[in-house]
Every structure is written in structure tokens, then in C-alpha cells.
Amino acid sequence: MSTFVVVGGDAAAMSAASKAKRDDPDLDVVVFERGEWVSYGACGLPYYIKGEIQSLQDLVSVTPEQFREERDIDLHTGHNVVDIDPDEQTVTAESDEGTVVQAYDSLLVATGAAPVMPPIDGLDREGVYTLGSMSDGKELREYVARARSEGDLQQSDSGPACQFLDSCNGPVGIVGGGYIGIEMAEALAANDFEVHLLQRGDRILKAFSEATSETVAEHLAEQDVAVYLDAEVEELAGDDVVDAVVTDDQRVPVEMVLVGTGVRPRTELAEGAGIELGPTGAIATDAYRETNVPDVYAAGDCAEAEHVVTGEPAYVPLALTANRHGRAVGATVAGTPTEGGGVAGTSAVKAFEVEAARTGMLDHEEAREAGFDPITETIEARSRAGYYPEGGTVEVTLTADQESGRVLGGSLLSEYGEGAVHRSHALVGAVTEGITLRELSNYDLAYAPPFNTTWDPVLTAAKVLEGKR
Amino acid sequence: MSTFVVVGGDAAAMSAASKAKRDDPDLDVVVFERGEWVSYGACGLPYYIKGEIQSLQDLVSVTPEQFREERDIDLHTGHNVVDIDPDEQTVTAESDEGTVVQAYDSLLVATGAAPVMPPIDGLDREGVYTLGSMSDGKELREYVARARSEGDLQQSDSGPACQFLDSCNGPVGIVGGGYIGIEMAEALAANDFEVHLLQRGDRILKAFSEATSETVAEHLAEQDVAVYLDAEVEELAGDDVVDAVVTDDQRVPVEMVLVGTGVRPRTELAEGAGIELGPTGAIATDAYRETNVPDVYAAGDCAEAEHVVTGEPAYVPLALTANRHGRAVGATVAGTPTEGGGVAGTSAVKAFEVEAARTGMLDHEEAREAGFDPITETIEARSRAGYYPEGGTVEVTLTADQESGRVLGGSLLSEYGEGAVHRSHALVGAVTEGITLRELSNYDLAYAPPFNTTWDPVLTAAKVLEGKR
Structure with a gap:
């Protein structure tokens, strides 16, 4: 009987625990979460504060009871892991009930991120x-x-x-x-x-x-x-x-x-155990999210991952990557070595009545450091056929490499509901597969008047930037 | 001075004419359209009939006058081309004013499609x-x-x-x-x-x-x-x-x-000139949309194109392909040989309060004929985060090859506005690039609660079907 220990209780942690147990029901899966909440949608907090979601409980996708009873996961909340001993293959956790030392065969560090506090006075004031x-x-x-x-x-x-x-x-x-x-x-x-x-x-x-x-x-x-x-x-x-x-x-x-000035990876526990950090300051892993310490994995907001454009380590602490990499670790420790894929740096935001998404590499300095010669263009286009009675504007920025025409990144914006975010799906594929502007402009994307112009704005942007090369 | 003659006046025709003249202003561009309308959005007709668009004129993106005056295109409406002579490199057009014979150096056949009339009685009745x-x-x-x-x-x-x-x-x-x-x-x-x-x-x-x-x-x-x-x-x-x-x-x-039982390519004119049809019954072309007759191109609803999944000829007469291939022919005849890309068979439709899109290969018989061993699964998922106060359901069907895991096709449906159609952009890339279910499930797609669940339904579908292999 083998034991998989997970430190942390949110996206990467519980995805890994659930997947490991599902794939190998004989595995002992033990989770230590220092707080009381597990598996919650932190991304929903602004909408809870706004008042559109009535209870914090609504943000929880699976409750601790469900993890314990339905998924047979040995979940300990209120347990703060204070030490990892890679030689003995144990972790030490403290709780109100005392200290426990838990042996592991494989371990996932999913300690997440903490808000970065800027160097300003008065951060401790009330309010x-x-x-x-x-x-x-x-x-x-x-x-x-x-x-x-x-x-x-x-x-x-x-x-x-x-x-x-x-x-x-x-x-x-x-x-x-x-x-x-x-x-x-x-x-x-x-x-x-x-x-x-x-x-x-x-x-x-x-x-x-x-x-x-x-x-x-x-x-x-x-x-x-x-x-x-x-x-x-x-x-x-x-x-x-x-x-x-x-x-x-x-x-x-x-x-x-x-x-709200960003987050930094929580790496103290890992560092104390001799787990190496990468160039971004987050925990370094290989494609299977394994750290330099054998059988110790790291995933989610505490870890870095390879960028799909450069192949180099990047720190992009977001929910999907945490879920995906956690799930991959779960599959791996359950016996099927599984890569979780890289990050494209994709993110989306709703701001009042507009929506925006970005993916890949947009910053010219970064692109030049990665060996590209970046060019950028922004276009505006109708979100639906010009004659269609509804619709708005989609603004698309594309960045590509002058020499090869390779699509490096994109940024899209539209009125909320006019599809900037879902349209970004096309660009995630483009930057992940490393295709050129011309290839993208030749994509046979869906068209009908209630959804776009004959050339979707994404295609128009590709054509326009290709025309500038 | 070289002359580019275009037969037809809609998407492929006018895209080609405009692009050719823009890229090479010295080119003589002559267009013969048998009707009075050119460059119109036929896809908007149902919404005109519905009453959401007030004038047929609203469906016209560029008027005949604009083509003539602003784009310097020698556009003849009301001119029916009755003959192409590839040896003499001339076309013959008839109009109320008589017959003209026009010489060409390059020619585009963009004769479009005609409704298929089923073999039933009474089609000629009034109403x-x-x-x-x-x-x-x-x-x-x-x-x-x-x-x-x-x-x-x-x-x-x-x-x-x-x-x-x-x-x-x-x-x-x-x-x-x-x-x-x-x-x-x-x-x-x-x-x-x-x-x-x-x-x-x-x-x-x-x-x-x-x-x-x-x-x-x-x-x-x-x-x-x-x-x-x-x-x-x-x-x-x-x-x-x-x-x-x-x-x-x-x-x-x-x-x-x-x-409304489909359309067939209008190929009579081409056939009369010895232009070969392909296995679909539409005009056969190479990747540059050139027919078997040198300097004669065919694009749009009268021509076939290579399918991105199989590389084999397919007949998918839709607006984007017509525009894209027309534009590519325009660039080619203006001196820059340009491939217009294949077709993925992508289409979208709004049906009252739902929207749907499809791309690639879904039919198992077709897939088997192309040498694949198809498997299919349909999932239903929330269109936005479960706790988010709005949203609906996205239904995603994926078809893949059992052996390789390659994504062959997809079909998506949601309430209108919940993003099935724009989400299909991800699948167009997937089928075009020939990626696997696992690669797709590792895509770093945009996520935020107002737009999807952490795993976009497209990713969930890929995970689920991958799990069935």
C-alpha cells in the first residue's frame, strides 16, 4: 500500500488527490490543509463581495465531507505542514490537536500563493x-x-x-x-x-x-x-x-x-526541504511537475511551468493551470506518468460592461529576449455582421515574429457578451502550436451573421498584421 | 498591361477583384456578373425576411459604384458569361446591350451555387x-x-x-x-x-x-x-x-x-471550357485554386477545396471560404502566389434562442473511409462558473481517432449568447493542426467565472473522450 500526501487544499491539491484516488483506489491519499476551506473558487470572491453570490459556501465545489466520505480521501483541515523531510519521506503537520508526522511515498507541494505587499507605509492600518x-x-x-x-x-x-x-x-x-x-x-x-x-x-x-x-x-x-x-x-x-x-x-x-498588487509563490516550506526554485522564484519542476527531489511534486500557484511560446519557465499562477497540473500529478502518482502541458499565460477579465482576454507573449522586450523580432497591430471590427441588428466591437491586438510570421500572443476586448474571451480560444491554439499569421488567417472559423463578420475579427487581425510584415 | 477577368459578382469574385487591384494597380480587372447585385451578404437574407434588417441594400458591403469608382474595377452587371475559350483566352458575355468578347491573362470562375431541387412534384406551383x-x-x-x-x-x-x-x-x-x-x-x-x-x-x-x-x-x-x-x-x-x-x-x-435542400455548384460554364470537376462534382483546383486549365482559377461555392483533416477534396460552399479563396486568387494573379488554406467544414447556426457550431469530421462512416477509427462522446457543462449568477449549458460533442487520439471534429451547442459558436474556434485549430485529445485538454484556455468553468467545456469534452480511449 502506497501513500500520496498532499500539502494544500485548493485547486492543484484537491485535483491531484481526487484524480490519484480515482485512478488507483488502493492508494492512501492524505491531504493537509492549514485552513478550513478546501476546493474553493477564489476567482468568484469578487462576485461574492459584489453581492451576486450569496454564500461563501456557493464557491465550494466539493466539501470536506464529500472528499472524505464520497472520495475516500484522508483530508485534514486545520493542519499546517511545518516540515518536509525528503530523506525520511515524511511531513510534519501541526494542528490544535498537536503534531503529526506522516510518511509518504509521493508528495505534492501545493502551497499556493500569497498577496505581494508593496513597500509602502500603513499597510497594517485598519481598513x-x-x-x-x-x-x-x-x-x-x-x-x-x-x-x-x-x-x-x-x-x-x-x-x-x-x-x-x-x-x-x-x-x-x-x-x-x-x-x-x-x-x-x-x-x-x-x-x-x-x-x-x-x-x-x-x-x-x-x-x-x-x-x-x-x-x-x-x-x-x-x-x-x-x-x-x-x-x-x-x-x-x-x-x-x-x-x-x-x-x-x-x-x-x-x-x-x-x-491588489499581485501574488508571490509560497515556497518557504519547499525551500526548507531543499526543493529548488526556478528563475521566476517559484518552485522548479519538470514536465511532470516533479521537483529536484524525487517523488516530490509541486503544482499550482507555488510552482512555475514552461511557457508554450518559449519553452522557458514562467510563473503564471492561475486556476486552470493549478487544476490541470494537479490532475496530471494525480494521474502520475497513480501509475500513469502524465504531462500537464505548459502555460500560455492566458487570462480573462470582466470589467463592468466589457470583457478582455490575453494569451501568449505581447511584451516586445520579453519577445526580443526570447529571440523574436516582435511586431504588433491592433484592429477594431464588428462583433457580428454589420447589418445584424445587435452587436458591438471587438478589438484584437496580435503580436508576431517579423521574420517567421509566428503568432506570439494576442489580446482581445469587446463589450461583455460580444465574445472577446471565447474568441481568444483561437489564439491559445495558435500560440501553442506555433503557427504563423498566414496559417491563422486561413483558419476555417465558424461564421454566421449573429456571431461575427465573415472574417472573424481574429482572422482580420491576422491578415492585417501579415500585411505589415 | 495584364487583364484579370472574373466571372461572378459575390464573395469569391469581388474579394479576388479587390485584392488583385489593390496589390497590383496596373492590372486591368474586369468583372462580369449576370445579376444586378454584387458583394452581398446572402447569409443575412433570413434576417431580412424576419424583419430585423430593413433593406436589401443593407446586405451589400460594397456597391457597384464603389467598385467602379473607388476601386477602379471594370464591373459589368447584367452580363451573363456564356463561354470561356481557354485557347484564345477569352470569355463571351451577353447582356441587354449585346455580346462582348473579353480577353484575359488570368481568369477566375466564381459562378457560385444553385439550390438543389429535390425530385418531387409541384415545385413549380405558386407559393x-x-x-x-x-x-x-x-x-x-x-x-x-x-x-x-x-x-x-x-x-x-x-x-x-x-x-x-x-x-x-x-x-x-x-x-x-x-x-x-x-x-x-x-x-x-x-x-x-x-x-x-x-x-x-x-x-x-x-x-x-x-x-x-x-x-x-x-x-x-x-x-x-x-x-x-x-x-x-x-x-x-x-x-x-x-x-x-x-x-x-x-x-x-x-x-x-x-x-431548402442544399445547393449544388454551378459548373456548366466551366465544364463547357474543359475545366475538370473533382470527385465532389465541384470544380477541382490545386492549393492556389488553379484549375487544370492554366491561368484559370475557381473559388467559392462552385469549387471544391482540400479538407484539413483528410487532405482530400471536399465541397463545403460557405461564405468565409469563398472570401478567403477569392482573396488568395487575387493575391496570386497580382504576383504573389498565395494558398488560401483548406476547409474544416466549419459552420454555425442560430436557431431561435440556441446557437450551434460544428467543425471537422463527425460522421463515423466518413472517418472510417479516411482511415480513422472514430470514437465520439458528448458532454454537457455549465457555460459560466456554477456559482455565477447567469449562464446556461454548453453541449460539446467531440470525435477523435481511437488509436492516435487525434481530434477529428466537434459540434457545440448553447443558449444564444453562451458562447458555443466562439468556443468552436478552439476546435477549428485542433482539427486543422491535427492535435490529440490530450494536447487539447492541456490547452491553457482563458478562464474567469463570468465566461466559463475553470475547465472550459471544450477541455472537459477532451478529457472525457480521452478517458474513453
Whole structure:
């Protein structure tokens, strides 16, 4: 009888545990999760805070009881793994009930990621939040509920006044213009907060194309979100409670601040066990997600993976990769060595009434470092046939290699519901398979007037960029 | 000075003419179109008849005047080409003004397709329509307008009564359950006609998967369309005017019939010039769309093209291929030999409140003939995250080769707006590049709760079918 131990309880962890047990029911599968929640959809938290999802429980796809009873997985919540001993092949976990030492034959480290805290003062003030866990989500929702009920009781004469809205539940600050910042801008604006979003660089959503960034920023402004670019936040000021975001050149009064400046891999446990990190600072693995330590795997937000364009390690901590790589590890430890595939750096975001997706390599500096000579073009096209009575605009940015014509990356934006995100599926295939602009422009994509123009915008973009080579 | 002559005036023809002139402004480009309309979106006709598009003119993307004045194309409408002489390199066209003989250096035959008329009696009765041209569209719209205004004036006591609806503009019959039949069912039902759709085989949309066919048929029934399967139509009965569709075992009273039983390539002109047809009965071409006759090209609905899965000739007369191949011919005759790519047999259809797309090879008999050992599976999955407050169901059918795991084809269906059609973009790439189910299931597709589950339904389908190998 062999034992598979999993450290962590979310996407990669529980995908691995479930797949391993399903493929090999004789395997002992033991999971240690330090918190109380397992297998939850953290990506849904902004919509829970917004109020569109009523219970945190709704974000849980499989409950601890189901894992234990239906899937026969030995799941321990409230157990913090403090040590991995690769020589003895054991892990040590601490809980309220004491310390347990568990032997393993194979081990998955799925310790996830933690919010990156920027080097600014005042992060410990009351009213400063991050969104990295279910309990973070709970606290934010409680804040929203509290502020709303106070707003109902009094015409807010305590905190700072609204600058842009006739009435609001108090201005709030968001530090960081990535997808968490933007989804939270939507969630908070929907609850009548006046939202001030501060971005350090010169554009939001910097993983996307410049065109996408600009269009989303314009859309946020239309939605009464105040967007501050090149805003170097120095302090979250206040007494006990935060009352302003202070940058190098201004002071924005707020009643609450959400810090969403990215995440870093949780690697401390792995490092302590001699598990090597890669160039990105996340845990290095091979194509089977095995680390340098035999029989020890790493997957999900704590690990890096090979980029489909360059073949080089990349750190793109997102849900699908965690699920996919966890599942591959589960299959592998159950006896069928399974590669989980690389990452294309694909992501999607809804921002109020627009949607956007990006995949592959868009940044010219990165592309040049990888040996390409990048060219980029952005086109705008109708999302449905021009004569069709509904529809909007799809904006497509493509980046390709000048010399070979190879498609390196893409970024798409449309009104919500007009298909930018699902259309990006075509580009994921293109960057993964390494096809050229001409090959892409010759794809026989689906067409009918209610869905696109005869040449889908993706094809038009490929034609236009090919024409510039 | 070289002359490029184009026979035909729609997608392939005008794409070729425009591209050739743009790439080589010194080229003389002469177009002969026998009708009055050029460069029109025939795919929009059902929505014009439905009443969602107000003018036939709205379906025209570029007018004859624009072609002549802005693009410097010598366009002759009302000119019917009756002869091609490959030895002399001339075409002969007849018009009201007489006969012209035009010399060419290169020639494109883009004569399109004509509706297939099934071998049944009564096709010449009044009230029997097809939908193959702009004038067909005009007649159908006039019929709808006339029936509606008569319906307003009298409680229809003339023609047959409605069977299923409390009131209607008279029952109408549609012979054929392909995309034209289905789009016209929507168009006619929206105008309060009681629609009877008769399909010869045991399912509608037979190019799609059985699952898609069944779900669309159920949806049509929910929309009060009477669907008759295995209905062998023998006669469109009546005196002067059709009044019933008669099958081998029933008689369906109707006031009008639309026959939509597919199209056949118009090849007579080409055949007369010694241009060879391929195994599909359409004009055979090489990868550059050149026929067996040097400097004579064929593209669009009159020509076949190589299927991306088999590499063998296929006849899939659809708008994108016509545009793409026309454009490629234009580039070629202007001096840059250009392949237009193969066909994947991709198509999309909206049927009332559902949307569907298909691509590649789904039919097991065809797949076996091509040397594959096909397996198929259909899955149903949520179109957005389960906890997200909106969304529906995406049904995905995949067909793959048992031995290699190669993805051969797919069929997708969802509620309209839930992304079945745009998601099919992923499968077009998969069948075109010849990737396996495992490779597809490892694709890093975009994910966020408002757009899909963590594993997009396309990925889930790939995983499930891979699990059955």
C-alpha cells in the first residue's frame, strides 16, 4: 500500500488527490490543509463581495465531507505542514490537536500563493484589505455590508466625502490595476462606493496589450471609477483607520483600501526541504511537475511551468493551470506518468460592461529576449455582421515574429457578451502550436451573421498584421 | 498591361477583384456578373425576411459604384458569361446591350451555387420558394408582408387553418432541416407563421453531431415549430397555388413552402471550357485554386477545396471560404502566389434562442473511409462558473481517432449568447493542426467565472473522450 500526501487544499491539491484516488483506489491519499476551506473558487470572491453570490459556501465545489466520505480521501483541515523531510519521506503537520508526522511515498507541494505587499507605509492600518483567501473575501463582504447599512442610517458625515458621485458609501481606494483590482472596482462600484484605482505604471492590466489597457481604462472612467496612472503610492495614511492613499504628488481621501498588487509563490516550506526554485522564484519542476527531489511534486500557484511560446519557465499562477497540473500529478502518482502541458499565460477579465482576454507573449522586450523580432497591430471590427441588428466591437491586438510570421500572443476586448474571451480560444491554439499569421488567417472559423463578420475579427487581425510584415 | 477577368459578382469574385487591384494597380480587372447585385451578404437574407434588417441594400458591403469608382474595377452587371475559350483566352458575355468578347491573362470562375431541387412534384406551383439569391429574399419578404397584411384584414378563412397556434398568418412548410431551413423557421415564426419543417432523414442539421441535432429539434418544438423527421416529401400539392406538403404518409396543409435542400455548384460554364470537376462534382483546383486549365482559377461555392483533416477534396460552399479563396486568387494573379488554406467544414447556426457550431469530421462512416477509427462522446457543462449568477449549458460533442487520439471534429451547442459558436474556434485549430485529445485538454484556455468553468467545456469534452480511449 502506497501513500500520496498532499500539502494544500485548493485547486492543484484537491485535483491531484481526487484524480490519484480515482485512478488507483488502493492508494492512501492524505491531504493537509492549514485552513478550513478546501476546493474553493477564489476567482468568484469578487462576485461574492459584489453581492451576486450569496454564500461563501456557493464557491465550494466539493466539501470536506464529500472528499472524505464520497472520495475516500484522508483530508485534514486545520493542519499546517511545518516540515518536509525528503530523506525520511515524511511531513510534519501541526494542528490544535498537536503534531503529526506522516510518511509518504509521493508528495505534492501545493502551497499556493500569497498577496505581494508593496513597500509602502500603513499597510497594517485598519481598513486595509487584500483578497487572497476565503476569509479575506468574508471580511470584505462584511465591510461592504457594514458600510452600506451605515450609509442607509446617516448621510455619511464621518469619513471623507465623495468627489465624483452625488452620493456614495464613502470613497475607497484600490492599489493595483490588475484583474483583482479591476474586478473589485466593479464589485465596489456596484455597491455604490466611489472607487479610486491607483496604478504604479503607466497602464492598468499590463499583461494585456496597450490597446486593451487603454480601452478598459476609458471604460472604467465611464463607470465613474477614478483611475490614477503612474501613481507611486507611498503611504496608506490615517490614525488607526486608513483615511487616505498618499502618492508622491497627491492625497486621495478614502475610507478603505484594497491592495491588489499581485501574488508571490509560497515556497518557504519547499525551500526548507531543499526543493529548488526556478528563475521566476517559484518552485522548479519538470514536465511532470516533479521537483529536484524525487517523488516530490509541486503544482499550482507555488510552482512555475514552461511557457508554450518559449519553452522557458514562467510563473503564471492561475486556476486552470493549478487544476490541470494537479490532475496530471494525480494521474502520475497513480501509475500513469502524465504531462500537464505548459502555460500560455492566458487570462480573462470582466470589467463592468466589457470583457478582455490575453494569451501568449505581447511584451516586445520579453519577445526580443526570447529571440523574436516582435511586431504588433491592433484592429477594431464588428462583433457580428454589420447589418445584424445587435452587436458591438471587438478589438484584437496580435503580436508576431517579423521574420517567421509566428503568432506570439494576442489580446482581445469587446463589450461583455460580444465574445472577446471565447474568441481568444483561437489564439491559445495558435500560440501553442506555433503557427504563423498566414496559417491563422486561413483558419476555417465558424461564421454566421449573429456571431461575427465573415472574417472573424481574429482572422482580420491576422491578415492585417501579415500585411505589415 | 495584364487583364484579370472574373466571372461572378459575390464573395469569391469581388474579394479576388479587390485584392488583385489593390496589390497590383496596373492590372486591368474586369468583372462580369449576370445579376444586378454584387458583394452581398446572402447569409443575412433570413434576417431580412424576419424583419430585423430593413433593406436589401443593407446586405451589400460594397456597391457597384464603389467598385467602379473607388476601386477602379471594370464591373459589368447584367452580363451573363456564356463561354470561356481557354485557347484564345477569352470569355463571351451577353447582356441587354449585346455580346462582348473579353480577353484575359488570368481568369477566375466564381459562378457560385444553385439550390438543389429535390425530385418531387409541384415545385413549380405558386407559393413555392427557394432562398438562393437576393431576388429570392425579396420575394420571400414580400410574401411575408402580404400575408401579414392580409392576416390583419381578415381572420384567415381562405387557406388552411393553424393546427398548433391560436392564430397565425397561415401554416407554412419548410422542406429541409439544414441551416437555411432552420434560420427560415425562425424568420417565419417571428412573423407569426405556423411553421412545419420536414426533414427527409432521421435528424435535422445532419452535418452536426447527433446530440446537437436532437437538442436543436427539441428547441424548435418548444418554439412551436412542428418538426417531421423521416418525412419523404412526394408532392407540393395544390391547384395553381400550393396548399399542402404531401409525404409518403401524411398531408400537411400549408399556404407556402420554402425548399431548402442544399445547393449544388454551378459548373456548366466551366465544364463547357474543359475545366475538370473533382470527385465532389465541384470544380477541382490545386492549393492556389488553379484549375487544370492554366491561368484559370475557381473559388467559392462552385469549387471544391482540400479538407484539413483528410487532405482530400471536399465541397463545403460557405461564405468565409469563398472570401478567403477569392482573396488568395487575387493575391496570386497580382504576383504573389498565395494558398488560401483548406476547409474544416466549419459552420454555425442560430436557431431561435440556441446557437450551434460544428467543425471537422463527425460522421463515423466518413472517418472510417479516411482511415480513422472514430470514437465520439458528448458532454454537457455549465457555460459560466456554477456559482455565477447567469449562464446556461454548453453541449460539446467531440470525435477523435481511437488509436492516435487525434481530434477529428466537434459540434457545440448553447443558449444564444453562451458562447458555443466562439468556443468552436478552439476546435477549428485542433482539427486543422491535427492535435490529440490530450494536447487539447492541456490547452491553457482563458478562464474567469463570468465566461466559463475553470475547465472550459471544450477541455472537459477532451478529457472525457480521452478517458474513453
